[in-house]
Each structure stands twice: as structure tokens, then as C-alpha cells.
Amino acid sequence: ETGVTQSPTHLIKTRGQQVTLRCSSQSGHNTVSWYQQALGQGPQFIFQYYREEENGRGNFPPRFSGLQFPNYSSELNVNALELDDSALYLCASSQTGQGRETQYFGPGTRLLVL
Amino acid sequence: GENVEQHPSTLSVQEGDSAVIKCTYSDSASNYFPWYKQELGKRPQLIIDIRSNVGEKKDQRIAVTLNKTAKHFSLHITETQPEDSAVYFCAAPQRSNDYKLSFGAGTTVTVRA
Numbered sequence: 001e002t003g004v005t006q007s008p009t010h011l012i013k014t015r016g017q018q019v020t021l022r023c024s025s026q027s028g029h030n031t032v033s034w035y036q037q038a039l040g041q042g043p044q045f046i047f048q049y050y051r052e053e054e055n056g057r058g059n060f061p062p063r064f065s066g067l068q069f070p071n072y073s074s075e076l077n078v079n080a081l082e083l084d085d086s087a088l089y090l091c092a093s094s095q096t097g098q099g100r101e102t103q104y105f106g107p108g109t110r111l112l113v114l
Numbered sequence: 115g116e117n118v119e120q121h122p123s124t125l126s127v128q129e130g131d132s133a134v135i136k137c138t139y140s141d142s143a144s145n146y147f148p149w150y151k152q153e154l155g156k157r158p159q160l161i162i163d164i165r166s167n168v169g170e171k172k173d174q175r176i177a178v179t180l181n182k183t184a185k186h187f188s189l190h191i192t193e194t195q196p197e198d199s200a201v202y203f204c205a206a207p208q209r210s211n212d213y214k215l216s217f218g219a220g221t222t223v224t225v226r227a
Contacts, residue, residue, distance in 0.1 A: 033214060042120075042203050042217030043158065056214045090157065102148065103215065105157040 003027060004093045004106035012112045013081050021076040021109045023091030031055070031096045032074035033103060034066060037088040049074050050096050086113045116141050116208045120218025128226050133191040135221045137204035140185070147187045148215070149178060150203045158203060162189070194225045 003026040013019050025032050031050045035043035045058035049068035063079040072093075078085055088110050092103035117140040127133050139147075148163035164171045164178045164187065171178050177190040191198055201222050205215040 035217075040220075042205075042220050043215075045208065045214050045216065048214050056208075058208075058214075101146070102160060102163060104160065105150075107157045 004091065004104055006089075006091055006106040006109050008109060009107065010110045010112075012114065014114050015081055015083060017081050017113075018077065018079045019081060019111060021078075021089050021091075021111075023074045023076070023093075023106055025072045025074070025091075025093035026104055029093040029095045029104075030072050031094045031101075032068060032072065033092045033094065034074070034076050035090045035092065036060075037090055037108070039087070043090055046076070081113045083113050086111060116144060116206050116216040118204060118206050118216045118218045120204050120221060122221060123219065124222045124224070126224045126226060127194050129194060129196060131194055133189075133194055133198070133223055133225075135189045135202055135204070135223075136186060137188070137206075137218050138184075138186040139206040141206070141209065142182070142185060143209075144185075144206045146207055147178070147180060148205050149189050150205065150217075152201045152203065152220075154200075161202075191223075194223075196225050196227055199223055199225045 005024045007022045033048040034046040037043045046060050047057040048055045052068045065077045068074045088108045090108045092105045094103045120137045145166040150158035151161045152158045162178050175192045180187045201220045203220050204218045208214045
């Protein structure tokens, strides 16, 4: 396994609610990327955090936001949940710079919006 | 941004045969191409990656080839085993010198015993 952890493993919410997902990066890694994986599809890039700042964003609305903490762990927040937000949310840990940008995924949080 | 297309979407092979998955990308400046394997209900796991300064890389039964001119790269699995059954994803950077990834849609590989 990669050493990347995520919590919670599963979550059920209703439309309009807010959710916070958490990710702890692998030891020695300073970058966290978040992806949304809908059923039967490949992961879609949401955003990346490096040095506690957003470092690139995919095609997701502003109600998807995030944080990175000094220990490089990260949170993904989604406001005003919609049914289509139901998916597996994956974080990936990497080390920016020094040619070691390979991304290692956590086990994911499966979110169901009813 | 990068557009990654992956084929085929499903692949069934007899145990012991080879499996080949192909991906194309749009940004000619892309320089890093990882492959991930995802078993049912589990995280994507990196199985091999290649950088644009080499044309081929092998790791035991797995190999990846890169054709920069044609902008495609392929995963080759030889002597397939039942445990190779999974969904395989290719990926490429969204921009050159960037490691935010665009993924293909995935290939479901089934190895028949």
C-alpha cells in the first residue's frame, strides 16, 4: 500500500448539504491532488495543493474547495451537494520537484448524495 | 488541456496470452505517462510509468512503449494471469512539465482461466 490515507471511507449526504473529506499524504510528499471518479469512468482532476496553496484546478465549480495544512495533509470541501456529486473521491500524494512527481492514490471516499 | 483516449474499453484474453491497451494524447509536449491498475473497490495503483526521453520500459511481465511522433503509448502485459483482471487506466499531464493528470476512460481486462 501507498501510505496515503483518506477519511471517511463512506459517506451518505442529502442534496444541499456540505461535506468535508480528508487526506493524509505519504511521508516525504508535499503535494496533494484530488480527483473525482464517477462509476465506470476514469478519475477527473479537481485541483492540486502544493505549499498550502491551490496549484491548478480542473473543470469543477467553486463549490468545490480545498485546503492544505503545514503537515501536507489536505481537505476537500463540497458545498450545496448535488446528486451528480455522488462518486469516489480520490486523493493522490506526490513530491513536487526533483523528478519524483509520481502520484500515489489513497483508498478513496465513496460519497452518495440522496 | 490534455485529451487522452484509451482503447479498447473491454478486453478478454485467455490465461497465458498477451494483452495490449493503447492510448493517444493531444499535447505533443507531454512528457510523462503513467499506467494505473484498479481492482474492484480498491484504489488505482501505479504499475509502470514512462517519461518522454525513452521509447520503452519493462518491468517483468509489463511493458510500456511510447511513440512521440504519433502521440500514442501502449501497455503490454505478457503471460497474463487471473490476477491481472482489473481496470487499467492510462494518464498524461494536462500541460507539459506538469503532473496534474488527465486519465483515459479505462480498459476492463478479464483473464479467462
